[in-house]
Amino acid sequence: VARQFIFRMREFEQMEMQFFIKPGTQMEWYDFWKENRLKWHKSLGLGADNYRFHDHEKLAHYADAASDIEFKFPFGFKELEGIHSRTDFDLKAHEEHSGKKLQYFDHEENKSYTPYVLETSIGLDRMFLAVFSSSLMEEELENNTTRTVLKLPAVLAPTKAAIFPLIKRDGLPEIAKQIVEDLKWDFNVTYDEKDAVGKRYRRQDAAGTPFCITVDHDTIEDKTVTIRHRDTMEQKRVAIADLKAIIAQEVDVKHWLQKM
Structure with a gap:
């Protein structure tokens, strides 16, 4: 453990989803997953006021949008989950290093393309900490x-x-x-x-x-x-x-x- 109890750990568990989408639809899906992931968090009943979005102004070279869902831990709002539109960086890199095409044939448009990736990534340890830090209480x-x-x-x-x-x-x-x-x-x-x-x-x-x-x-x-x-x-x-x-x-x- 580096600091802040188990918020920062030298070894940690990460739960990720890579959602493959048609190029040009990434902003639609980015908004969809932002809304649905926040809805999932709020459904646990830990308090709607304990969540907020932090949209990134500085983006990684491969991303065209990125946002964090932040949770109000005992030491303040910190990142709980990241949502990133990664364009076609991942599959293009796989294609380059493997020498294999990773394209999808779209029957409706009658053409092939390399899918874009919309990624969500949530820390299991941080999720555990969010649940316990807001659940344990002393009541008068x-x-x-x-x-x-x-x-x-x-x-x-x-x-x-x-x-x-x-x-x-x-x-x-x-x-x-x-x-x-x-x-x-x-x-x-x-x-x-x-x-x-x-x-x-x-x-x-x-x-x-x-x-x-x-x-x-x-x-x-x-x-x-x-x-x-x-x-x-x-x-x-x-x-x-x-x-x-x-x-x-x-x-x-x-x-x-x-x-x-």
Whole structure:
């Protein structure tokens, strides 16, 4: 690590996409990917005000447009992702050094051309830092206590739900473990019966678990449980049969992408 925690590392992971396009359409696609990549970042719920574009005035010799998506880290706005219109520099260089043509035949125009490249490049380490630096917080509660809560985007949270029996007797642990058994095929879930329920809530808040599900004596009678949302601490009574759909709506990648 060079400085600024893991923002600058001597070895780092980079996620890149090279999108091949028709020459002359690069500005259209440049604007498209700027808009869509920013939309993707904002969909994680880390705060729209934490993002901004920095358009480059000085360009590399092969580029005709370049912009960074910057994120507001604890040490200020810094680059998170780069979006670059690289013209035909990449494929022309490959052609030159390989001696092989890398052209595309356009049937609509009945001609061949070397595609231009629109590149997006995002740092995995910086993305990790952006998520954690904005998710971990201390909250003041109404009863003059504080809680440590890791408000990870639900789609990224490693554990999606924790299931508790209110007490360790009267058949409640058995029901809770059956719920774990039913949910584990779709989500990463955990079981906890140690300490009072309030302490269990705090543990899961700190671990970033989006949902806590409590089994109590009413569960035996009506097959409902209390589900608590990590961020709002709101509690609702829901049917055990509805748990899978409720959790999936928040944590499923498909639903997250559809909401974008």
